Amino acid sequence: MNGSWVDWLGALGTWATGAVLVVSGLLKIGTDEKFQVTIAQFGLPEWTWRDRRFATAFPWIEIALGLAAVLLPAPWQLIAQLAIVTLFFGFLVLVVRVARRPVPVSCNCFGGLGDETVGTRTIVRNSVLLAVAIAALVLHRAPASVAADRLAAWCYVIPAALTLLLGAALLAWRADAERRRRAALVRTLTFDDADGNALPITEFQDPPTFLVFFSPGCGACHDVVDHFRWWPNLLKDGFDLQPVFLGTPDEFAGQEKFAPLAPHAWYADSFAARALQIAGTPGAVLIDARHPLGHRQTAGHGPIQELVLEAGWREQLLAQAERADD
Numbered sequence: 001m002n003g004s005w006v007d008w009l010g011a012l013g014t015w016a017t018g019a020v021l022v023v024s025g026l027l028k029i030g031t032d033e034k035f036q037v038t039i040a041q042f043g044l045p046e047w048t049w050r051d052r053r054f055a056t057a058f059p060w061i062e063i064a065l066g067l068a069a070v071l072l073p074a075p076w077q078l079i080a081q082l083a084i085v086t087l088f089f090g091f092l093v094l095v096v097r098v099a100r101r102p103v104p105v106s107c108n109c110f111g112g113l114g115d116e117t118v119g120t121r122t123i124v125r126n127s128v129l130l131a132v133a134i135a136a137l138v139l140h141r142a143p144a145s146v147a148a149d150r151l152a153a154w155c156y157v158i159p160a161a162l163t164l165l166l167g168a169a170l171l172a173w174r175a176d177a178e179r180r181r182r183a184a185l186v187r188t189l190t191f192d193d194a195d196g197n198a199l200p201i202t203e204f205q206d207p208p209t210f211l212v213f214f215s216p217g218c219g220a221c222h223d224v225v226d227h228f229r230w231w232p233n234l235l236k237d238g239f240d241l242q243p244v245f246l247g248t249p250d251e252f253a254g255q256e257k258f259a260p261l262a263p264h265a266w267y268a269d270s271f272a273a274r275a276l277q278i279a280g281t282p283g284a285v286l287i288d289a290r291h292p293l294g295h296r297q298t299a300g301h302g303p304i305q306e307l308v309l310e311a312g313w314r315e316q317l318l319a320q321a322e323r324a325d326d
Helices: 003-028 032-041 053-071 076-099 120-139 143-150 153-188 220-228 249-253 270-275 301-308 313-325
Strands: 190-192 198-200 209-214 240-246 266-268 283-287 295-299
Touching (some): 003 143, 003 153, 076 120, 076 143, 295 301
Parallel strands (some): 240 266
Antiparallel strands (some): 283 295
16 A cells, blocks of 8 residues: 555544544533533442532543644654553443443433443444554555645644534534524423413513422432422512423322322423423422523422522521410
């Protein structure tokens, strides 16, 4: 084979694997909370997901490793490429192991750009990436050096520049896709009453409304129900409060514990809960004009009370109890 073609082929393989890591790292920046959950679901050692430090640092490690392979000359590029092969092999072992589990796990690949359930497609993609990385390692051609030698000295920076431009383009594309997705949800997301009448999510914007979510099999929700009835008396000024049942009216009908809230509740499904980033029940979210799909999400009895009730509510409640005793 002609040496020139070997140079370009090796450089292209190295550039491709380095670019994949740079793009993957760039797309993960700012998604550390979601990435932390993915790490835990993948069954990695506890120290990697116990807090967000690893999830925050890992994207920068990917970027540094990818740029090292793309930008550095030999032999440093060869060391970086060897590290990439090792990393890609580890990725493949992980996805094969996760794909065999009975419970589906989200890949959250490329910072959610390739967010899909780990399965055959994920395994094939990672296998191809590993094969390309191994081929690039065998050919060991540094993209920056090949560009400078075969084109011109100033072309040394072209591989790295192309990599960063690709990452920036995908970031912009993902941001636009997310904007369009959220806009579509704001237009179409609805809750239902017990008779099936739909209410658009936009109806909760004015006044700003705290949505508190309950599910039929949630034992912790029972304690919240006991307190929910007096929360309107201590609610933050200018806000409204609305119970939301995750499920169907039939699922809640036979449970006396939820009966006090049933006449006032709206019903939603798991899709709506995910759209509003409700991770569990009891959970709560604040809907307003600036955040039509909610913000300040929280879960648990105590955190929900702190979210929806005005400052000093404990003192006010104690004073009310003392007046009742008198």
